[in-house]
Amino acid sequence: MSGHSYDAENYWKANLRLIFGSLVIWALASYGFAILLRPLLSGIAIGGTDLGFWFAQQGSILTFIALIFFYAWRMNKIDEKFGVHEE
């Protein structure tokens, strides 16, 4: 089982780091800007309401899409770098 090698361990760590970073942004765009931090952003007006409302109804969704594609793209690079990609 090659899975116990040093490289495999680093591969998994790189993956976990990337997931962690992505999930911080994921949480910030939804739970942060759209819900808990909305009062802080209420000064920024946008089409009859404020930025928090925009994040709740559109901004968070756009962020999610960008995050998934970014993750898929980065992971493919990491797969190749550690040589664990599929042939």
Next chain:
Amino acid sequence: MSQFAINLLFVGGSFLLYIGIAIWAKAGSTKDFYVAGGGVHPVTNGMAIGADWMSAASFISMAGLIAAGGYANSTFLMGWTGGYVLLAMLLAPYLRKFGKFTVPEFIGDRFYSKQARLVAVLCLIVASVTYVIGQMAGAGVAFSRFLEVESTTGLMIAAVVVFIYAVLGGMKGITYTQVAQYCVLIISYTIPAVFISLQLTGNPLPPLGLFSTHIESGVPLLERLDQIITELGFRDYTADVDNKLNMVLFTLSLMIGTAGLPHVIIRFFTVPKVTDARWSAGWALVFIALLYLTAPAVASMARLNLMTTIYPEGPAAEPIEYDNRPEWIATWEQTGLITYEDKNNDGRIQLYNDSEAFAPEAERRGWAGNELVVNNDILVLANPEIANLPGWVIGLIAAGGLAAALSTAAGLLLAISSAVSHDLIKGSINPKISEKGELKSARISLAVAIVVATYLGANPPGFAAQVVALAFGIAAASLFPALMMGIFSKRVNNKGAVAGMLAGLSATLVYIFIYLGWFFIPETNNLANTPDNWLLGISPLSFGAVGAMINFAVAFAVSYATEEPPVEIQELVESVRYPRGAGSAQDH
């Protein structure tokens, strides 16, 4: 041609298309029935996931709830999209690498126990049946409108159609049918929205129209909406909410529920490679976002149109007379989903918020109570009529709503039937069952699930989207934690996983049943479902997130108190983490 004939033409035509495709791609083997041969491109797969995902809840019900609740109900938008981030990063690629047919199969193998597999089957069935109840309720609304019958009759017709439809094909038939359904549903959802956005704001893109200026009044659309509804005693559309804890937990519950729902996860088994599983999640969300970015615009514009229909001279002037009501109100009255009662006998339609705060104003205007009750679930279907759009647009939206309800119901029923036939019967009761016998038991369990869901769908414990939200809570509390721990922890063992799933599932179910009735049977609830009665202000819809935390906590506690999983299981966990060596999905 009458509107009825146009509806029939659009709905009938779209059905012939789906059934034609289902027959053309009829599943031949059990493998085809479950996973479509594993040869589906990420973009195609993303579209099929989109159709699978966007159900009656997203299509028919969600915009209506946002229209009624405003900002507070943005939770549905974030919750039902944000889960894809979790799926793409925490589950999909690893489950694809694992390469089996069903969710209980993974749980059974990873936690090396038949018991764990059976508990997973139980969780899957409870979540999926609840989900189907919501679909049946939504499909019932759609059928009752376009056939102009009473809503219970509509529900019965929906049940028969779903049954015929789901029995015809397995996953293979469904994948291509669902691509067709996605196209029908997205076109029918966006066309009326584009028209309405143009009418109100001059902007052809509804998501931009939402934040544009309302042509008639010259102020931003959302500001205008706020002005009108607050004058009638309603809450500000864009107002912030006080109970943020509940809002966060509800959103979280929908997100992790998304990642725990078997009919979505099963889709990731059908891609050729691990990298494709990651891309599939992204494409799925792109296709889903097309509708989810349009929905909030539909919601606010429909609410505005509804208000200006009833109060053509503005909220300070008198509302319209009942005898001069638009035709759509009359047609929806037939279904019983709009009701009118002339409480002050003035022949006009007073639509306002009957609250205590507004009572003095209502009295001053000689109003004796709100007279028009509009069911939230009809808003999207009635939207083109409210905006006076041509008849073919109304026919189109009926076809789209049914496509949404049917595609999801079929996907879920497939997940239920494969759990029963593959995991329950073949996996433990009768391992020697023939392929033919397995397919037969799959179809019988499908029929039973439809009957149960139809029975409970007649008196659903909420609007379609709320019932579906309950299903998400259940999936969030039971399946998601088990799947995630199975991949990210080598230490969680069979006992921990089983205890965790049972604790999460039962805590969530008990909390839901206390407020919504035991097994959703009306009038068997112990406490009234009002915010004052909720524990810490947490609604039964939001409790799934708490259930998931209970699941994680119990699983870790039990696992660390008992022995480590065997070495070969730890190696299995290792192997799902690395993409190399993923074959196609395997039977065993």
